[in-house]
Amino acid sequence: xxxxxxxxxxxxxxxxxxxGRRVRGVRVAIGxxxxxxxxxxxxCWDIVxxxxxxxxxxxxxxxxxxxxxTVKDYEIREDA
Amino acid sequence: MCGICGxxxxxxxxxxxxxxxxxxxxxRSAMPDGLSAAEAHAFAHAHGLPHDHDHDHDHxHDHDHxHDHxxxxxxxxxxxxxxxxALETAILAKNDAIAERNRGWFEGRGVLxxxxxxxxxxxxxxxxxxxxxxxxxxxxxxxxxxxxxxxxDADRIRAAGAAAIQINTGAGCHLEADMVAEAARALxxxxxxLLLIENVGNLVCPAMFDLGEAMxxxxxxxxxxxxxxxxxxxxxxxxxxxxxxKMDLAPHVGFDEATCRxxxxxxxxxxxxxxxxxKTGQNLKSWLDRLMELRGTI
Numbered sequence: 460x461x462x463x464x465x466x467x468x469x470x471x472x473x474x475x476x477x478x479g480r481r482v483r484g485v486r487v488a489i490g491x492x493x494x495x496x497x498x499x500x501x502x503c504w505d506i507v508x509x510x511x512x513x514x515x516x517x518x519x520x521x522x523x524x525x526x527x528x529t530v531k532d533y534e535i536r537e538d539a
Numbered sequence: 540m541c542g543i544c545g546x547x548x549x550x551x552x553x554x555x556x557x558x559x560x561x562x563x564x565x566x567r568s569a570m571p572d573g574l575s576a577a578e579a580h581a582f583a584h585a586h587g588l589p590h591d592h593d594h595d596h597d598h599x600h601d602h603d604h605x606h607d608h609x610x611x612x613x614x615x616x617x618x619x620x621x622x623x624x625a626l627e628t629a630i631l632a633k634n635d636a637i638a639e640r641n642r643g644w645f646e647g648r649g650v651l652x653x654x655x656x657x658x659x660x661x662x663x664x665x666x667x668x669x670x671x672x673x674x675x676x677x678x679x680x681x682x683x684x685x686x687x688x689x690x691x692d693a694d695r696i697r698a699a700g701a702a703a704i705q706i707n708t709g710a711g712c713h714l715e716a717d718m719v720a721e722a723a724r725a726l727x728x729x730x731x732x733l734l735l736i737e738n739v740g741n742l743v744c745p746a747m748f749d750l751g752e753a754m755x756x757x758x759x760x761x762x763x764x765x766x767x768x769x770x771x772x773x774x775x776x777x778x779x780x781x782x783x784x785k786m787d788l789a790p791h792v793g794f795d796e797a798t799c800r801x802x803x804x805x806x807x808x809x810x811x812x813x814x815x816x817x818k819t820g821q822n823l824k825s826w827l828d829r830l831m832e833l834r835g836t837i
Binding site: 465473477487532535 | 713776
């Protein structure tokens with residue numbers, strides 16, 4: 460249920476760093492004890508990015524340890 | 540999930556009601572795109588990110604404008620045209636930073652803050668009521684109540700004799716550190732007092748959010764069955780004390796205390812377990828003794 464807030468936080472973090480450059484994709488590192496459901500997060504990601512500068516950016520997942528829950532990196536579009 | 544629980548509602552608001560004055564204030568209104576432009580700009584400054592200002596007035600730039608204070612984001616600075624930018628930014632960092640500030644505030648004041656979590660109906664409010672009544676005249680207790688709607692719980696706490704702030708999270712399923720920061724300042728708990736935070740009844744989400752408390756305490760009740768700790772291991776791992784409430788009903792609902800204790804130990808071998816009945820007062824003293832012992836450590 461908290462995945463919506465998490466998706467908003469991810470969008471805010473990436474939006475602040477990208478500063479208007481077009482983002483192709485974002486990768487999030489999630490550990491087995493992070494208490495985050497990936498499907499729910501992906502669902503919320505589409506909702507929160509719709510109509511924003513991050514619209515269309517994919518959300519990918521990277522395996523991590525323990526309670527890790529971080530924005531690992533994001534990819535800028537070549538044509539940006 | 541979010542489509543079901545309703546937290547996707549963009550009009551969701553979080554409010555705080557001071558039970559003494561009856562005044563309600565808004566803690567949070569929705570920001571669908573994350574931060575406002577002003578906040579994003581403030582963040583860029585704070586982190587030394589390169590960014591542009593539109594100057595529609597003249598002023599002398601005779602100072603070095605390098606924003607160089609040892610907090611570089613080197614990847615962000617180099618990847619201007621395509622490529623991958625490494626961040627490694629903790630997604631809960633904002634909440635955790637506020638929680639740490641709360642923790643320092645509580646420690647500086649000598650206030651013991653405890654975060655009570657349970658499923659709805661386990662008896663958190665009843666336990667707080669019994670605690671407030673039993674310790675009346677011995678220790679000052681203030682309470683932060685978290686619920687999606689209504690001030691029913693804060694009304695009960697106030698009737699039991701403690702100052703209370705009700706936070707209504709709207710569609711939100713847990714308390715966050717910034718809400719507790721606002722409520723704690725409004726309550727102004729005196730040194731040596733207990734600040735009891737009753738989280739939203741939910742065994743999932745509150746496990747993730749540090750509020751700055753000294754510890755989390757789970758309340759489960761005999762009517763819920765013995766396997767709650769196995770079903771919600773994240774929560775039972777996050778707590779230091781588990782209170783098994785409604786022990787007066789145990790014989791009537793076939794509750795097996797030994798099995799429940801074993802299940803708690805399976806997910807959290809270090810958890811302290813206290814069995815009691817908030818309603819009848821059965822073994823309440825064990826909890827009160829432990830609480831006063833914890834208070835002695837602050």
